[in-house]
Amino acid sequence: xxLLKQSPQFLSIQEGENLTVYCNSSSVFSxxxxxxxxxxxxxxxLVTVVTGGExxxxxxxTFQFGDARKDSSLHITAAQTGDTGLYLCAxxxxxxxxxxxxxxxxxxxxx
Amino acid sequence: DxxxxxxxxxxxxxxxxxxxxxxxxxxxHNRLYWYRQTLGQGPEFLTYFQxxxxxEKSRLLSDRFSAERPKGSFSTLEIQRTEQGDSAMYLCxxxxxxxxxxxxxxxxxxxxxx
Numbered sequence: 104x105x106l107l108k109q110s111p112q113f114l115s116i117q118e119g120e121n122l123t124v125y126c127n128s129s130s131v132f133s134x135x136x137x138x139x140x141x142x143x144x145x146x147x148x149l150v151t152v153v154t155g156g157e158x159x160x161x162x163x164x165t166f167q168f169g170d171a172r173k174d175s176s177l178h179i180t181a182a183q184t185g186d187t188g189l190y191l192c193a194x195x196x197x198x199x200x201x202x203x204x205x206x207x208x209x210x211x212x213x214x
Numbered sequence: 215d216x217x218x219x220x221x222x223x224x225x226x227x228x229x230x231x232x233x234x235x236x237x238x239x240x241x242x243h244n245r246l247y248w249y250r251q252t253l254g255q256g257p258e259f260l261t262y263f264q265x266x267x268x269x270e271k272s273r274l275l276s277d278r279f280s281a282e283r284p285k286g287s288f289s290t291l292e293i294q295r296t297e298q299g300d301s302a303m304y305l306c307x308x309x310x311x312x313x314x315x316x317x318x319x320x321x322x323x324x325x326x327x328x
């Protein structure tokens with residue numbers, strides 16, 4: 104069974120601060136996806152990383168895939184209240200169709 | 215908006231009743247997935263279709279659950295004889311078979327079993 108551990112589980116910061124959340128596994132993934140989910144809604148895809156060591160930037164968000172493709176991080180610069188939400192990482196294993204999700208990091212950005 | 219749609223958005227039912235949810239995927243996507251998400255957890259895989267064929271069912275999907283995708287377009291998920299433990303958010307996603315197989319989720323159906 105492939106498990107993804109996300110940390111921290113909860114994070115509360117002030118607007119303008121920087122933060123990093125982590126997604127770790129003992130398993131290798133062919134790709135890893137980050138989603139953001141708001142209460143009562145489905146997850147919204149932010150990015151997909153495929154290559155070990157890959158770094159992708161989406162405005163103030165920077166995503167990194169570990170060299171061994173077992174872990175990933177999401178860094179947010181100058182957080183805004185609109186960044187509040189549940190950040191989920193999900194790995195695609197050898198099956199090429201089934202996503203394994205972590206439990207998520209619940210981020211609250213206070214004004 | 216041509217994203218994934220799900221109906222109903224909310225369903226409240228009494229224990230023992232049957233419920234059916236519908237998912238309409240992104241039109242050109244040939245893969246369709248069902249996941250279940252409970253409070254404080256990430257989504258868990260339930261089942262997967264490629265076109266009309268159901269290719270995998272999770273052990274989470276008991277005999278009371280059945281999913282169909284009769285014409286390779288929309289899908290339905292039926293739960294028979296609902297139990298309180300079935301209360302959850304049921305999420306549908308779709309993807310293309312090729313490329314990165316990125317899965318796009320619908321808004322979900324929130325089921326509450328009383």
